[in-house]
Amino acid sequence: MPETFNAFVVNKDDSGFNAGVQQLTLADLPDGDITVRVQYSSVNFKDGLACLPESPVVTSYPMVPGIDLAGTVVKSSNPRFSEGQEVLAIGQALGIAQFGGYAEYARLSSDWVEPLPEGLTLREAMALGTAGFTAGLAIQRLEDNGLQPGDGPVLVTGATGGVGSVAVNMLAGRGYEVAASTGKSSEHEYLQSLGASKILSREDVSGASDSPLEAELWAGAVDPVGADTTAYLLRTTRYGGSVATCGLTGGFAIATTVLPFILRGVNLLGIDSVQCPASLRAKVWRRLGSDLKPSALADSITNEIGLEEIPSVAGPILGGAVKGRTLVRI
Template sequence: MSHPQTFRAWMVNQADNDFSMELKELTLNDLPVGDVLVKVEYSGVNYKDGLASIPRGRVVESYPMVPGIDLAGRVVESQDARYHVGQEVIVASAELGVSHFGGYSEYARVPGDWIVPLPAGLTLKEAMVLGTAGFTAAMSVERMEENGLTPEKGPVLVTGATGGVGSTAVAMLAQKGYTVAASTGKTDADAFLRDLGATEILRRDEVKPNPKRPLAKARWGGAVDPVGGEALSYLLSTTRFGGSVAVSGLTGGTSFTSTVFPFILRGINLLGIDSAHIGNDYRRRIWGRLASDLKPQALLERIHTAEVTLEELPHSLSTILKGEIRGRTLVHLSK
């Protein structure tokens, strides 16, 4: 199969104090080593990608780098017998866009061990509407259920509920029969969140801890927290006995305060969710659930999705760092 002589990709570079992000023309020889060449159809805009696009984001491990921590596309060359030309695949939750050229490129070359064949039940677009954000939400739900969460244990609070992790978590939990409360700083998002399945909306100032009370009234059977910071402090003090808090993000800050009381008096489980350093068998199993029981109904209609071109991408990266994106933004590489 013939390929173009050149293709486009966003590249970030850091040399001393000089940081740059440029839309460049690359050749296949510029791509890193790997077993499989993929023509990228979609990538996603994630908070981690926003951090990769600024000088002191502290997520890129080596420069120059093509950001984009997830992608979906079709195999165009393969030296790995597990994959064939024309096969639709997902690459996400690995070293993509951090230490290996990522999804903001019309072509990507990756190791075969990172690849997940697109499971039945998902299109390439749906896979990236879910993307790393939906994958993280699914991991959060599964880990909490492994630690005893059931709908009978009480309502589940989702922080940062209009973002990628938050919005998909609200939809997944509601679909599985949980009573879901959603926390957001956006005053115009109530209808969106209720459509996803939230029955209660909390404002950002309602999820702040009381520094004088290490344990507040127990309200939540569990919580999905892609925010961190003060929100995590609040969740630890208000989760019911034996409940779990699944933390996966830091948009609200990297530090939080707590005491030992939530852990020794209420038996709270603090679950760290890391979607990058996991085995491919586990990754494939989670994607299988995302294509079946954890796939939100009417995914493309309910999860607010915007599409941008490569040229429009920098604005979206800036917007996600400001916390102003609702739902998911996709980069459509074939536009």
């Protein structure tokens, strides 16, 4: 391992806020029983938040953002992992309270680490990353609650984003009838290429309504948007259907009633990829390398950047201006 290595660091002190590529040493890394030579990370919504001067997610400075990473073990004191083994990690405190994936080396707890699943390369693992895992976890929870192909259309909101675009392709690959909503009228062809059979506008799924219940349209939904869109889904999901809510790009307040729950038996499923139990996390990653692996995984990488280009993407991802997945090549 080298004396120094490159890392993208955000810092805030008496002189102000700064963000950029710096040289770190191995001694700068936090405690942990496994050290990884990072090869890929990605840019997620939370990474964009971590790069704000007044970040609502970073708990201490300096910080290396990057809430996911994939690479090769270079040192381990845990017998479950050996030097040269390919691994990945997402969520937990990465990039928020502990140095994350935007560095050539990362040291972390082996409890946070997964062996690279069969069926995925390191690059593919981060083409999925936190967003792809979240989409896979949402589908797992929907199916655990009874959703099956043939039950009817499943709506994916925010469908051109990281979670949404992967969810569309995963669901289509599983044989579901997929509807997709987007605020980008120019991306209908892109969504159709991922497997969406019906496209709705953002306005179609976010308008206010005086009615607590509307026509039963959806057998289930994957919702990275939140706010008015979640309220729409609750009042239009079919009897016994489920809405997997996994984001807040549209806001976090929901104006709804208890009627969808007590008259239609609708389930609102909270999707948390950060503290997901280890057994469920491992199960979802195995599926991401097999039956949930998106057919258009390579095409989902719409941007591939280096460490120095992170600021150019961190801002736009917060405004919903980034399509697909942005891979960070370390």
